[in-house]
Amino acid sequence: MMKLKLDITMNLYPWVEMVVFSELCGFGPLLHTAKEVPGLFEQEMQKMAKKYGIWLVPGSVFEKRENLIYNTASVINPQGEVVTRYSKMFPFYPYEVGVTPGSQFCVFDVPNVGKFGISICYDMWFPETIRTLTVMGAEVILHPTMTGTIDRDIELSIARAMASVNQCFLFDVNGLDTxxxxxxxxxxxxxRVIYQAGSTEEIIPIELNIEQVRRSRELGILRLGQPLKSFRDHIGVFGIYQANAPLPYLDSLGPLIKPTKLDKLAKLRQKESEFIENPSTATYNDEFN
Incomplete structure (x- = not known):
């Protein structure tokens, strides 16, 4: 199906030089579909990239590696060569249980165009990830996503924020059927939003002017704030990022686990107890009714 979509895209828009698919679009979000990388899927995508002479990021796949599973995206050049791979640094815990975090950031050069960075889905919720890619020189962030949950609207605001505070283009490509x-x-x-798709399948042909990034970083956003230069010129370091820094509040939040019905029941009983002990000040939250 991905090969068919590529055939259609290149037939409609033969001027396109790079194609990006969504996260886990090839085989879906089930761990038992995990593949070895390199493998047949990547080879087929290499053939397609070479066929059309395009840069290709075919979403990501669950990758089997040393008895572990990673969420990995490949970057393929117009010669059909894999130039780099990136494994998602922040699996969607506690829901993406069984996936091992990657540990290496990923940027790559497109000759005579600019420097690109790869980020996947939940990574974007951690601003340090996009900021690191930017500090490494990335001017465009390619961000395959697979979000079918009710927080998609929040992600859209995060995408805009990450693009602005890092003064870069950001492509947040979300899946559908997968x-x-x-x-x-x-x-x-x-x-600002260059384009936002709806909830049906779309091909989004966009022509980029990378010079807009360079002008923004030189002169400021709308010739106003210059966040990257200000970050560079910051007079100190952030203590929370120092090795072995004590983080008592974060430690107090408890384990990273899925909420359960028992959690809701426990909260309801706590509310009832508070009401019995002090009916004049205790209140019920509608979510517990």
């Missing part, structure tokens, strides 16, 4: 709800978004280096 479990996503669509609404892909392309943001410019000022955080």
């Amino acid at each position: 479990g996503g709800s669509g609404c892909s978004i392309v943001c410019g280096p000022d955080g």
Whole structure:
């Protein structure tokens, strides 16, 4: 199916030089579909990239590696060569249980165009990830996603924020049939929306002017704030990022586990207890009714 979509895309838009698919679009979000990388899927995608002479990011797959499973995206050049791979650093715990975090950031050069970075889905919720790619020189962030949950609207705001505070283009490409709800978004280096898709399948042909990133970083967002230069010139370091820094509040939040019905019941009983002990001040929250 992905090969058919590529054939259609290149027939409609033969001027396209790079194609990006959504996260886990090839085989879906089930761990038993995990493949070895390199493998047949990547080889088929290499053939397609070479066939059309395009850069290709064919979403991601669950990758079997040393008895572990990673969420891995490949970057293929127009010669059909894999130039780099990236494994998602922040699996969607506690829901993406069984997936091992990657540990290496990923940027790559497109000759005579610019520097690109790869990020996957939940990574974007941790601003340090996009900031690190930017500090490494990335001017465009390619962000395959597979979100079918009710927080998609929040992700759209995060995408705009990440594009603006890092003064970069950001392509947040969300899936559909593989479990996503669509609404892909392309943001410019000022955080403005260049295009936002709906909840049906779309091909989104966008022509980028990378010079907009360079001008933004030189002169400021809308010739106003210059967050990257200000970050560079910050007079100190952030203590929370120091090795072995004590983080008592974060430690107090408890384990990273899925909420359960028992949690809701326990909270309800706590509310009832508070009401019995002090009926004048205790209140019930509607969510427990």
